[in-house]
Amino acid sequence: MILGQWYEAGSAAAQPATLSFKEEGLYQLTLENALSYVGHNSTLAVSPRLGNVARKITFEDGSVFSTDNNDAIDKYFSKQHKAYSLLHTLESHSSLVIIALLVTILSTGAFFKWGVPWTSKKIAHALPEKTNQLIAENSLDFLDKYLFDDSNLTLKKKEQIQRHFYSNIVPLSKENREIKYQLHFRDWSDGNLSIPNALALPSGDIILTDQFVKLCKTQDEMDAVLLHEMGHVVHRHTLEMVIEGTFVSVAVMLIVGDSNGLVDMGVGLGSLLMSSAYSRGHEAEADSYAFKHMLAAHIDPASFSHIMTRMTEYMDGHNESNKRKKNELVEEEKKDILDYLSSHPNTKERIDIANQYSLCFKKGLEVCEVKGLQ
Amino acid sequence: MKALSFEGSGSEYFQIWIVNVLLTIVTLGLYYPWAKVRNHRYFHANSVLEGKNFEYHATGKQLFFAYLIAMAIFILYMVAVQVSPMGAIIFPLVLFLAIPWLIWRSLKFNMRITSFSNVRFGFKGTAGAAYVNFFLYPFIFLLAIYIVPIGTAVLIPKLSAAGSVPTWIVVAAPIAALASIVFAIYMFAFMKKKNVSYVINGSRFGQGIFSTELETKKFLMITLKTLGVSIVVMTLAFIILAALAAVTVGLSTVQAGMNNPAAMGPIIAVMYVGVIFASMFIIAYSVTRQRTYIYKNSTLDNDIQFESTLKAKELSWMMVTNLLMIMFTFGLAFPWAKVRMARLTLENTLVSTSGGFNEYMTQKQSEESSLGEQIGDAFDVDVGLGL
Helix, strand or coil: CEEEEEECCCECCEEEEEEEEEHHHEEEEEECCCCEEEEEHHHCEECCCCCCCCEEEECCCCCEEEECCHHHHHHHHCCCCHHHHHHHHHHHCHHHHHHHHHHHHHHHHHHHHHHHHHHHHHHHHHCCHHHHHHHHCCHHHHHHHHCCEECCCCHHHHHHHHHHHHHHHHHHCCCCCCCCCEEEEEECEECCEECCCEEECCCCEEEEEHHHHHHCCCHHHHHHHHHHHHHHHHCCHHHHHHHHHHHHHHHHHHHCCCCCHHHHHHHHHHHHHHHHHHHHHHHHHHHHHHHHHHHHCCCCCHHHHHHHHHHHHHHHHHHHHHCCCCCHHHHHHHHHHHHHHCCCCCHHHHHHHHHHHHHHHHCCCCCCCCCCCC | CEECEECCCHHHHHHHHHHHHHHHHHCCCCCHHHHHHHHHHHHHHCEEECCEEEEECCCHHHHHHHHHHHHHHHHHHHHHHHHCHHHHHHHHHHHHHHHHHHHHHHHHHHHHCEEECCEEEEECCCHHHHHHHHHHHHHHHHHHHHHHHHHHHHHHHHHHHHCCCCHHHHHHHHHHHHHHHHHHHHHHHHHHHHHHHHHHHHEEECCEEEEECCCHHHHHHHHHHHHHHHHHHHHHHHHHHHHHHHHHHCHHHHHHHHHCHHHHHHHHHHHHHHHHHHHHHHHHHHHHHHHHHHHHCEEECCCEEEEECCCHHHHHHHHHHHHHHHHHCCCCCHHHHHHHHHHHHHHCEEECCCCCCCCCECCCCCCCCCHHHHHHHHCCCCCCCCC
């Protein structure tokens, strides 16, 4: 006999009642006033077990029997809800919960570390080349309007760089003949500071800033950076970033679906760290693309580390003149923390790898095995 | 007056939650509707008043298709916003336009799918009123806030380009600025009152009608008091933190640090945490004051009355400890935090039950689609009334 409350269909009024199960799959409901009903168990709708919340048994006429005696109900109805009783078994055994916890943590970690970049790469490369054009469309106009000014380089200089790029560097890329590389020159200034940078749009448009061209001391240095940017285009990194971003936001939405603002704050930081980790992976990939093609074209990979060092020094030097007093130790420490947030791999690491490739180059090798982050 | 109680426990919910997360991950998200139902049912069914509980009646199967559509829309949105600069402007605007509709659909669906003591709730508010409440009023409020900075940014350069600034501008500008600030504060209180009234007056319990009579004046007082408390709390937090910094690292370091942002790192971090805690108290203050006022002036059929005894100190302490718990366990304490919060709010919600609920009957209602509610869920749209 199971004790509980009985509600008429749709009514809030409850009266004490008992439910008992007889042989041959019959139930008997007995109300307070000794009235009783008998029927087949198969006509009953039983709510699934969930922790120890009250169970509701709905009869054919819509009336409801409610009881806290979950175990008794399970005895008779575990077969009706196979999937749900399995769920409850999973939820109520602490060893299973601990396993679930470990599996969850590991699979979440694996999902973000390998699953997201791998799937994004597959999707990015499965999409037609047109997608890249679509993303890049208007991008250069947008940048011109809000970020860039016209280049101040002489026409002769620009033409000379372009000629070299189209005839010597573009042919090195044999992976995807569909990409139409275009070289653009712009000035990018922030206050008095002219920023040295090279950017690649997914369409194959590569933009060099005036200050970058000025900082390049040799043709090899410029070629190294151009190859790095072409690596981004060939590997479709912009597209991958878009897909990765979508993955992360969907996954986050599903896992902390019903959270509040406070949790969201932590999640925002987590997503930021995640996307910079992905972006570091992309930079490393573009680096190694550049190094491999430099070896093939007999360009010393060390020139990549030269231009990187010079660009970093230029930016650091400028920052320093802004704030005179500089505490070396604290600066060092800050850099370590900022590494986690930085979208580029640690410059020292990149230079290390460039130097390893450079050793191969000096031995006259065209293929090189390099240890380090990829 | 009888208080509600919460009969679930953190450890029990943790087990349900972790299984939900696990199954959602291994099914690549397809299990989410079932997980959502189990979460909601757990909190509804464990909320108890005089031995009778709430119940959440949606099933995973029922939510599944709408969920797929909502996810498709969400993914399209995320891609569109990232891919094109125009999409990044247009789509958030479309979302902003859709928010009142999403709130309205969510209210209808969630009320319809919830019962207490075997009787379903309902929501009779209209979509038109939702647009007035959640689009028109916020729009006027934002306009009042931004009119001064925008006016300054547009007018001043134009005038200075024209030569001298006329004297009437020098006099009128501060007056206009002050007037728009006063209007913005009034508008905020007015909007709060209207939003709360829309939700409560539209709500039904069986044939019963919820009603509330609120005054803008009271909300204005709460808003002004909250502003006052904010100033006091933030000033106090700043003084305490500055004193703490001076004592621990020494004043000279702080002074040197002013010229060297890098050295200020730890101090800024402590400040940041201090400001978060202080703002939690301010939020808790505003929420509890409003809740007390709203509950006191709301009834079901002018018969059953409500009261909130939630205090700012308790709520802010709960928010701070929950945040710390979640942070230091990397999110694993989330179920306990949720259960603690549910218990605190329910135990501070009182209902006069002298008349009893026995006369209430579920009314015939059409089935509601869950699509709006699920899109709202995906985009984290929330009425945010803190009821």
